[in-house]
Amino acid sequence: MTAEAPLLALQNVSKSFGGLHVIRDLSFSVARGQTVGLIGPNGAGKTTAFNMVSGVFIPDQGTVSFDGRDITNMASRRRIKLGIARSFQNVRLMQHLTVWENLLVGQHVRAAGLLNLLTPFRLIPNHRWRREVVAALDEMGLGAYADAMVSELPYGIRKRIDLVRATLAGASLLMLDEPAAGLNPVETQALTAHLEALKARGITLLIVEHDMHFVGTICDHVVVLNFGSKIAEGPLSVVQHDSVVRTAYLGAEQAA
Ligand SMILES: Nc1ncnc2c1ncn2[C@@H]1O[C@H](COP(=O)(O)OP(=O)(O)OP(=O)(O)O)[C@@H](O)[C@H]1O
Numbered sequence: 297m298t299a300e301a302p303l304l305a306l307q308n309v310s311k312s313f314g315g316l317h318v319i320r321d322l323s324f325s326v327a328r329g330q331t332v333g334l335i336g337p338n339g340a341g342k343t344t345a346f347n348m349v350s351g352v353f354i355p356d357q358g359t360v361s362f363d364g365r366d367i368t369n370m371a372s373r374r375r376i377k378l379g380i381a382r383s384f385q386n387v388r389l390m391q392h393l394t395v396w397e398n399l400l401v402g403q404h405v406r407a408a409g410l411l412n413l414l415t416p417f418r419l420i421p422n423h424r425w426r427r428e429v430v431a432a433l434d435e436m437g438l439g440a441y442a443d444a445m446v447s448e449l450p451y452g453i454r455k456r457i458d459l460v461r462a463t464l465a466g467a468s469l470l471m472l473d474e475p476a477a478g479l480n481p482v483e484t485q486a487l488t489a490h491l492e493a494l495k496a497r498g499i500t501l502l503i504v505e506h507d508m509h510f511v512g513t514i515c516d517h518v519v520v521l522n523f524g525s526k527i528a529e530g531p532l533s534v535v536q537h538d539s540v541v542r543t544a545y546l547g548a549e550q551a552a
Contacts, residue, residue, distance in 0.1 A: 309358030381467030452483025
């Protein structure tokens with residue numbers, strides 16, 4: 297029996313900016329349903345690797361494949377349609393709109409047909425899209441916020457609403473850039489429960505994160521980068537005892 301193909305695979309990927317080699321011959325894969333943390337010290341190349349999966353950057357060398365398909369040179373928009381969703385470090389919701397309006401904007405843009413695009417969404421309160429959006433909020437215990445203005449909500453709630461936005465279109469891979477940054481312990485716990493619910497739904501997660509406690513709680517597997525190269529991978533509980541990792545990263549943290 298052959299092992300199932302990974303959902304995401306980077307093979308021998310390199311990227312330079314000017315003369316600076318930011319990613320060097322990087323290979324790793326993410327199995328379907330797995331939660332993988334991409335970790336490493338500041339400037340290790342985590343965000344650059346992440347951006348080559350979402351399509352912000354194209355590698356100089358190597359391939360990125362998703363669901364068995366070569367996406368190395370594919371435009372970001374097409375990657376989103378294939379099921380690659382992303383949440384950003386700074387939540388990108390419109391402050392002057394309500395939660396459901398924010399989520400509806402995404403649905404609205406996806407809708408086919410000029411008439412749909414020209415229909416002001418505030419005029420369609422019982423539209424199927426609103427019902428879908430409210431159901432998605434309810435599923436994550438956020439239904440009470442549907443009519444609240446985003447600007448009035450605590451940061452932790454906004455962050456989770458952004459996750460609802462990112463997964464509304466049925467993503468199979470969700471990429472999170474420092475999801476725990478700026479959250480207090482209670483908010484981090486709520487975020488963890490939210491991500492566990494997404495995992496239970498079969499969504500694969502790729503997470504760039506500095507908070508090692510959070511990584512240890514949520515990730516099945518970590519890939520450690522240093523100076524653009526992979527220096528270790530495996531469960532955090534194993535990797536954190538690796539002497540190369542300790543020197544490069546965890547050692548630096550422990551020394552702090
Ligand atoms: N567009 C760019 N042009 C030039 N250099 C860049 C660019 N993007 C990143 N770099 C450089 O590449 C290196 C890796 O940056 P990257 O943001 O990928 O690291 P990181 O591991 O995500 O760091 P952090 O944890 O601090 O966010 C850094 O030296 C950075 O200055």
